[in-house]
Amino acid sequence: xxxxxxxxxxxxxxxxxxxxxxxxxxxxxxxxxxxxxxxxxxxxxxxxxxxxxxxxxxxxxxxxxxxxxxxxxxxxxxxxxxxxxxxxxxxxxxxxxxxxxxxxxxxxxxxxxxxxxxxxxxxxxxxxxxxxxxxxxxxxxxxxxxxxxxxxxxxxx
Numbered sequence: 001x002x003x004x005x006x007x008x009x010x011x012x013x014x015x016x017x018x019x020x021x022x023x024x025x026x027x028x029x030x031x032x033x034x035x036x037x038x039x040x041x042x043x044x045x046x047x048x049x050x051x052x053x054x055x056x057x058x059x060x061x062x063x064x065x066x067x068x069x070x071x072x073x074x075x076x077x078x079x080x081x082x083x084x085x086x087x088x089x090x091x092x093x094x095x096x097x098x099x100x101x102x103x104x105x106x107x108x109x110x111x112x113x114x115x116x117x118x119x120x121x122x123x124x125x126x127x128x129x130x131x132x133x134x135x136x137x138x139x140x141x142x143x144x145x146x147x148x149x150x151x152x153x154x155x156x157x
Contacts, residue, residue, distance in 0.1 A: 041141050043103040044122045045150065047110050048139040051098065051124050052152045055087065055135065059156055069097065084128030084135045084156050088113050091126060114138075133157045 058068040062080035069078045069090060077090050091098055092113045100110040104122035114125035120140065127136040139150040 037142075040103040040122065044139060044141050047100045047103070047122075048124050048137060048150045048152070050100070051111060051126075052137050052154060054098070055091070055137075056154050059087070059154070082156050083130050084133060085130050087156060088126045088128040088135060 058078075059082060061068045062082060065080075068080060068082060069087075077095070078086055090096065092109075092111055096109075096111070098109070098111045102108040102110045102120075102122040104120070108123070110122065111124050111126060114127055121142055123140070125138045127138065128134075129136065133156045134153050135156060137150070137152045137154075141148050141150065
């Protein structure tokens with residue numbers, strides 16, 4: 001009498017396993033895209049807030065006769081009273097102390113100078129207005145149709 005030693009899986013069993021793995025992968029990809037999208041939006045909001053706070057605190061140094069945007073003993077990059085265009089050109093130049101990167105385009109700087117209007121998503125556009133002594137920070141959180149964009153105006157006086 002001959003014994004049947006069938007060791008292994010049937011084709012049906014293998015197909016069921018592949019189908020289950022495919023379904024789990026599909027759910028995982030959708031969830032991962034949602035997580036990364038939310039992280040980019042939150043990062044953009046945080047960068048906007050931090051830039052506004054940084055510029056406001058550095059400009060406040062002018063009222064206490066301290067040196068804005070520099071350290072003691074070094075030559076000042078921006079002199080008091082600071083004009084908005086001087087501040088924006090310093091912050092968007094090569095020697096900018098702002099090191100944040102755009103969450104949507106990882107190799108691009110998060111801060112740039114502009115004339116207002118729609119900014120690329122994740123980028124903080126700083127618009128100087130020397131006549132009003134203000135700097136306007138515009139940030140587009142996500143796509144161009146989004147209504148949750150941020151705008152903050154600070155005074156340089």
